[in-house]
Amino acid sequence: MSFDLIVKNGVLPDGRTADIAISGDKIAAIEPKIEAEAGRVIDAEGSLVSPPFVDPHFHMDATLSYGIPRINASGTLLEGIALWGELKPLLTHEAVKQRALDYCDWAVSMGLLAIRTHVDTCDDRLLALEALLEVKKEVAPYLDLQLVAFPQDGLYRDPTARENTIRALDMGADVVGGIPHFERTMEDGRRSVTELCEIAAARGKMIDLHCDETDDPMSRHIEQLVYETQRLGLQGRSNGSHLTSMHSMDNYYVSKLLPMMAEAQVSAIANPLINIVIQGRHDTYPKRRGMTRVPEMLKYGIRVGFGQDCVLDPWYSLGNGDMLDVAFMGLHVGQMTHPDDMRKCFDIVTRENAAVMNLEGYGLEVGKTASLVVLDANDTIEAIRLRAERIAVVSKGNVVAERPRRDTKLNLPGRPVHVNRRHTMPN
């Protein structure tokens, strides 16, 4: 018996120690010890081996454009949208594609191997969509992209958004997007949710709306999304992104809403880094955090994803494609400090995000796609604490990224020569 690749001495997210054998692009065996020939062996040396990171909410058409043509001085969502409106006419096919490919390189280096990106369809040229359809094809051997047809300026508020969004779906966009809270009226927002859900149902597509990304507690488009998901049979294929208004909603109303979300299998995608900087900008003190009610949703059995949303673009001046940063922020803002909750945060940026996107073949199991990450950490909690280095990244059977372990050399008499900040908990 011979394999193409064996990753030895890894610690799986559930704590088991195992060797993982890979043949072609599939996981062939996971055993405590695999004694067999292999084209290549990677020794994980007792480090965490996890399935790859997944990002269910991103904007790849805008990424790495920070400062073009200017920065977002107020830091608000609305200035970001206005700024993106200034940048849009300046976009070229080549520039969008180049920035997207650069970001995909960053993603791979971080073990981030599947990304759902919204693509703005409020541009009669659909230039960004064309560029990202090409990028999707080019990176497919190592990174899975899902494209959302996203009418950034409003399905009805923008004069040609509706026809362009439908055209984008005809051209190959995978998911139906929308932005009900940005339409001119609550009623237009409600109608947009209904029409977009009908489009998704008719085409057998998933739907993922930017939904209630506002501090206004009366922004309740999630209610309509839940209703239409039930009515049209979109259960398990329907996502509400952001849902930040829920942070400010009345508790009684939320106690009615959450069970309905669970019943309709509408999942939520929070974007902790972005929500914590964009929301609450009109508050003095106390300042609201703006992230949706993650621990409460989990308690009701609602599936929750965490997205990166933005990296160096009109809305966010930082970011580097590290989903552990996202988990770290989500954990803090949600006050999810119990060990079970911290482990859940790691699950969210891996398995749960994959489930939100309905990814096929995902997971560290025999027969699944051979994609994994070796992290310089003992376990999933420590991976979040250290935002651990990715020692090796395997995608579809190929080692696509690797780096040396980087212990810091100490020059302290009487102290150890190296320190890596890994910590084994006392029993």
Ligand SMILES: [Zn+2]
């Ligand atoms: Zn977004």
